Amino acid sequence: MHTIEMAEHYLIPFYKRTPLVITKGKGCYVWDEKKRRYLDMTSGIAVVNLGHRHPRVVKALQHQAKRIWHISNLFYQKPQTELAEKLVQRSFDGMVFFANSGAEANDGALKIARLWGNKRGKTKVIALQQSFHGRTIATISLTGQEKYKKGFDPLLGEIVFVTPGNIEELRQAWDDTVCAIFLEVIQCEGGVKALSKPFLDEVMRLSREKESLIIIDEVQTGMGRTGTLFGYQQFGIEPDIITLAKGLGNGFPVAAIVVRRPLGKEMPQGMHASTFGGNFLACAVANAVLDTMDESFLNRVQKMSQYFGQQLTELQKKYPAFLLDIRVYGLMIGIDLAKELPVAEVIERFLAKGILTLRAGENTLRLAPPLIIHEKEIQSFIKAFDTLLQEKQGRTA
Numbered sequence: 001m002h003t004i005e006m007a008e009h010y011l012i013p014f015y016k017r018t019p020l021v022i023t024k025g026k027g028c029y030v031w032d033e034k035k036r037r038y039l040d041m042t043s044g045i046a047v048v049n050l051g052h053r054h055p056r057v058v059k060a061l062q063h064q065a066k067r068i069w070h071i072s073n074l075f076y077q078k079p080q081t082e083l084a085e086k087l088v089q090r091s092f093d094g095m096v097f098f099a100n101s102g103a104e105a106n107d108g109a110l111k112i113a114r115l116w117g118n119k120r121g122k123t124k125v126i127a128l129q130q131s132f133h134g135r136t137i138a139t140i141s142l143t144g145q146e147k148y149k150k151g152f153d154p155l156l157g158e159i160v161f162v163t164p165g166n167i168e169e170l171r172q173a174w175d176d177t178v179c180a181i182f183l184e185v186i187q188c189e190g191g192v193k194a195l196s197k198p199f200l201d202e203v204m205r206l207s208r209e210k211e212s213l214i215i216i217d218e219v220q221t222g223m224g225r226t227g228t229l230f231g232y233q234q235f236g237i238e239p240d241i242i243t244l245a246k247g248l249g250n251g252f253p254v255a256a257i258v259v260r261r262p263l264g265k266e267m268p269q270g271m272h273a274s275t276f277g278g279n280f281l282a283c284a285v286a287n288a289v290l291d292t293m294d295e296s297f298l299n300r301v302q303k304m305s306q307y308f309g310q311q312l313t314e315l316q317k318k319y320p321a322f323l324l325d326i327r328v329y330g331l332m333i334g335i336d337l338a339k340e341l342p343v344a345e346v347i348e349r350f351l352a353k354g355i356l357t358l359r360a361g362e363n364t365l366r367l368a369p370p371l372i373i374h375e376k377e378i379q380s381f382i383k384a385f386d387t388l389l390q391e392k393q394g395r396t397a
């Protein structure tokens with residue numbers, strides 16, 4: 001049987017998959033079983049931020065694979081400890097817990113917030129409309145999009161939702177019983193939309209006034225994606241907790257929760273755990289990822305971001321009726337398309353031209369290329385987009 005037929009037979013049909021069987025990747029490109037090459041503007045949904053098979057990451061994995069893979073958290077292990085130190089050095093004075101996925105990190109962050117809050121008579125959590133925090137029961141409860149929650153009732157209680165940017169609603173919701181607010185500084189799944197500065201300033205103010213924790217979900221915005229190592233670093237906000245996953249292992253499953261030191265020290269032994277969390281392989285890989293994402297790497301991401309933004313602005317001038325709004329945050333890019341141009345159709349047309357793209361929100365094309373992308377690949381994407389829009393214009397004219 002062919003892989004696609006087999007998959008339809010043996011895999012639970014939760015995913016709508018593109019009919020390609022991917023066999024290989026290198027840098028910004030992947031290949032299918034027919035040896036056709038695709039420019040990957042998805043990075044496996046903002047995961048493979050250093051590109052496919054980054055040599056330094058491959059080497060770190062191979063090196064560790066020959067020594068030891070796993071021993072559990074009943075023992076000390078050097079790669080895990082070093083990774084924690086690196087994360088703290090590059091965020092804030094804190095302590096780290098390792099998990100295996102974004103949802104699991106957010107779930108753990110919620111547990112930490114509740115352990116902290118229950119001692120202080122605070123159990124309520126504020127989350128935002130259009131947010132996305134994962135697919136476990138706890139994290140769909142935190143997610144502000146009906147499509148992910150429908151059919152799974154009853155969900156977790158004491159979570160209230162606020163419209164992003166609505167300061168009045170935020171004030172209304174934020175009473176003395178709030179233990180934490182969960183946010184993404186840029187809602188990626190929700191349409192690649194950043195929170196406004198005044199809204200975030202009010203979050204900071206209220207968190208101090210009401211003594212509540214700020215939890216920033218950096219699962220997608222973190223690991224260099226938005227041009228700084230973590231997204232929050234561009235927004236003048238001071239989180240008490242950040243969660244990381246996606247880009248942290250460049251494709252190897254690993255996630256982390258970083259909490260401020262006093263909060264970490266308050267956590268009692270035995271109250272949270274993960275068998276796989278922070279194992280040798282995952283941490284060896286993540287250490288290599290972090291070492292690669294130094295200042296000059298991030299400067300280069302910002303340069304590519306500027307270049308990509310300029311190119312897209314030029315294209316928008318040519319097709320203002322199709323490209324309604326363009327938002328560029330590092331190499332997380334959202335392009336709102338006119339309704340005559342459904343994003344599903346655009347993704348399909350890009351695919352036919354050998355380019356993989358993503359969607360977000362209602363009708364937004366989302367681009368999350370590997371951060372190692374060059375002008376050359378950006379140019380070939382722009383050229384394909386131009387052709388695509390021209391074809392579409394010809395048809396509607």
Ligand SMILES: *Cc1c(COP(=O)(O)O)cnc(C)c1O
Nearest residue numbers: 101102103132133134219220245
């Ligand atoms: C992808 C994502 C998650 C969920 O991560 P998983 O590894 O799929 O569990 C959570 N939050 C944000 C912001 C994400 O983009």
